Amino acid sequence: MRTRFVVPVGTRAWLRIFWDGPCGRLGYHNAMSLLGDDLVLASKKWGQVGDHLVLVGDHHAAAWPAACEDCGAVVPQDGRRQVFCRTLYGTPDGSWRGIPGPGDMYIADWYGCEERGGHCIHGWTNCDGRHLIVQLPGDAHHWWDVDGRASNCTLPNDTLHRCWVRHGDPAAERVHVDKKGRTCAAGAGSIASGNYHGFLHNGELTGC
Ligand SMILES: [Zn+2]
Ligand SMILES: [Zn+2]
Numbered sequence: 001m002r003t004r005f006v007v008p009v010g011t012r013a014w015l016r017i018f019w020d021g022p023c024g025r026l027g028y029h030n031a032m033s034l035l036g037d038d039l040v041l042a043s044k045k046w047g048q049v050g051d052h053l054v055l056v057g058d059h060h061a062a063a064w065p066a067a068c069e070d071c072g073a074v075v076p077q078d079g080r081r082q083v084f085c086r087t088l089y090g091t092p093d094g095s096w097r098g099i100p101g102p103g104d105m106y107i108a109d110w111y112g113c114e115e116r117g118g119h120c121i122h123g124w125t126n127c128d129g130r131h132l133i134v135q136l137p138g139d140a141h142h143w144w145d146v147d148g149r150a151s152n153c154t155l156p157n158d159t160l161h162r163c164w165v166r167h168g169d170p171a172a173e174r175v176h177v178d179k180k181g182r183t184c185a186a187g188a189g190s191i192a193s194g195n196y197h198g199f200l201h202n203g204e205l206t207g208c
């Protein structure tokens with residue numbers, strides 16, 4: 001699968017009602033109706049990868065959803081109501097806008113590693129604060145923080161290497177991830193998450 005570099009361009013918001021299950025994958029019922037997109041970037045300091053909270057548009061005039069989107073159960077009176085927001089991404093050339101899916105990747109720059117003098121959430125002391133996040137193929141919709149630390153890192157106390165070594169500016173070049181550089185002995189540069197296992201080689205997520 002070919003990767004695609006995307007950047008934050010705004011916020012997409014839904015009216016959401018959720019209530020106790022059992023229901024499907026989430027375990028609770030989830031009803032959503034789209035409010036709309038706002039091409040204004042809110043604060044990125046909310047802690048959740050890619051998610052932040054703003055009010056978008058006139059949600060008082062919009063229709064609340066009537067049924068669970070997973071099982072069709074009718075929304076009860078006491079369901080919890082909220083305006084649910086996610087970061088809206090787009091390709092730099094403006095040809096696509098939406099919520100990232102498998103193969104999409106972006107720079108997460110809100111972990112604050114640079115502001116802490118390079119001290120990273122993953123234990124590095126030389127992080128520039130720009131983590132490359134790749135959404136993986138497979139059922140789990142897992143995100144891969146390429147600049148993170150592998151769970152099987154063989155140098156857990158080292159603060160300078162990278163378990164995955166990435167090459168190429170994602171905004172301009174095909175990204176390639178391998179073990180060529182300052183690294184540990186974990187794996188061969190592949191990522192295993194959910195039911196996906198593969199490599200990011202020359203801009204392609206490969207199966208293996
Ligand atoms: Zn349901
Ligand atoms: Zn970092």
Ligand SMILES: [Zn+2]
Pocket residue numbers: 149150153154155161162163183184185186
């Ligand atoms: Zn390592």
Ligand SMILES: [Zn+2]
Pocket residue numbers: 197198207208
């Ligand atoms: Zn494999």
